[in-house]
Amino acid sequence: MNAMLETPELPAVFDGVKLAAVAAVLYVIVRCLNLKSPTAPPELYFQDSALSRFLLKSCPLLTKEYIPPLIWGKSGHIQTALYGKMGRVRSPHPYGQRKFITMADGATSTFDLFEPLAEHCVGDDVTMVICPGIANHSEKQYIRTFVDYAQKNGYRCAVLNHLGALPNIELTSPRMFTYGCTWEFGAMVNYIKKTYPLTQLVVVGFSLGGNIVCKYLGETQANQERVLCCVSVCQGYSALRAQETFMQWDHCRRFYNFLMADNMKKIILSHRQALFGDRVKKPRCLEDTDLSRLYTATSLMQIDDNVMRKFHGYNSLKEYYEEESCMRYLHRIYVPLMLVNAADDPLVHESLLAIPKSLSGKRENVMFVLPLHGGHLGFFEGSVLFPEPLTWMDKLVVEYANAICQWERNKSQCSDTEQPRS
Numbered sequence: 001m002n003a004m005l006e007t008p009e010l011p012a013v014f015d016g017v018k019l020a021a022v023a024a025v026l027y028v029i030v031r032c033l034n035l036k037s038p039t040a041p042p043e044l045y046f047q048d049s050a051l052s053r054f055l056l057k058s059c060p061l062l063t064k065e066y067i068p069p070l071i072w073g074k075s076g077h078i079q080t081a082l083y084g085k086m087g088r089v090r091s092p093h094p095y096g097q098r099k100f101i102t103m104a105d106g107a108t109s110t111f112d113l114f115e116p117l118a119e120h121c122v123g124d125d126v127t128m129v130i131c132p133g134i135a136n137h138s139e140k141q142y143i144r145t146f147v148d149y150a151q152k153n154g155y156r157c158a159v160l161n162h163l164g165a166l167p168n169i170e171l172t173s174p175r176m177f178t179y180g181c182t183w184e185f186g187a188m189v190n191y192i193k194k195t196y197p198l199t200q201l202v203v204v205g206f207s208l209g210g211n212i213v214c215k216y217l218g219e220t221q222a223n224q225e226r227v228l229c230c231v232s233v234c235q236g237y238s239a240l241r242a243q244e245t246f247m248q249w250d251h252c253r254r255f256y257n258f259l260m261a262d263n264m265k266k267i268i269l270s271h272r273q274a275l276f277g278d279r280v281k282k283p284r285c286l287e288d289t290d291l292s293r294l295y296t297a298t299s300l301m302q303i304d305d306n307v308m309r310k311f312h313g314y315n316s317l318k319e320y321y322e323e324e325s326c327m328r329y330l331h332r333i334y335v336p337l338m339l340v341n342a343a344d345d346p347l348v349h350e351s352l353l354a355i356p357k358s359l360s361g362k363r364e365n366v367m368f369v370l371p372l373h374g375g376h377l378g379f380f381e382g383s384v385l386f387p388e389p390l391t392w393m394d395k396l397v398v399e400y401a402n403a404i405c406q407w408e409r410n411k412s413q414c415s416d417t418e419q420p421r422s
Contacts, residue, residue: 071384178324339368
């Protein structure tokens, strides 16, 4: 009986099971948090030129290790989720003036204007014209943080509020922002040029805003007048190519697609009276049945096909994506252009990164910056757990803009000192 009661093996077996469970949990954590991934300087794609050499010397962040927060910063999903939910930590509240512009079709475009809080590094009047991400505006935390930092570095900032994105601004025409519509951004830029005839421009776009600003600059060379440079962060370059990858479950892109579509539905439905009301003069192809299709949409592509493309009269989703993507305009940009993406961005498939890589190999004015980590508009920095208010992205954009201003100043000084030959 005593022999039967003695079971010395059970504790050992039980401890083994616990150890295996702990090991499995740790393995999952390490894989999910990508803890084994190294930290490194961003990969740079560019042609050797006087400009690129100057940038490498003047922008330490281009050649310095980007070190995300130790515990979670190497996960593109967590970086993206924190950006989406939190925006930025301890976000400032810069003071600006809201401007209203009536568009030709009756739409009312708005942007917020923020004056500089310090003298610029080269003493010039420079304005950053900023286009936020999808359904974003000047009141978003990541925009507020960036604007505050840019102001303190001597930049005036003008931030476009995407048409329909601000909850307290009603639509005045049956149209809201779309993937590649440059009308409102162009109106803001023209206002700045007219109001500040001596200012020079730094063009900045985040995510969808990156597509808009690059398309705007490439549409006509006149749009590049008085533009010092352009920075695009975390855009996808081609909506036509991206639509297939955005329906895949790889890296949870289909889930992100659903969440973004749900947010877009809420915004559209909040303006349903202005877009679908009985007294509204809607685009001919926009029908009341499209509203019912909107309710059942589970992807951005369905919303774009049933509603968004019809604001501008496109016959098909393919035509809409082809015409509104900046990919076909990038080669027409002649000012210095910095394109930034993160290798672990869960929204932008790696196949899309072939576009900026190819472009930077052909054009001397283009530099493509690809850090290992950062997610989608995350790029948080911090020692272990808690991120810093300013991100690597915030600092890089301002550092690059400062370098370009110095480059232009040096060029003008050199030309001023050149003596005409007798």
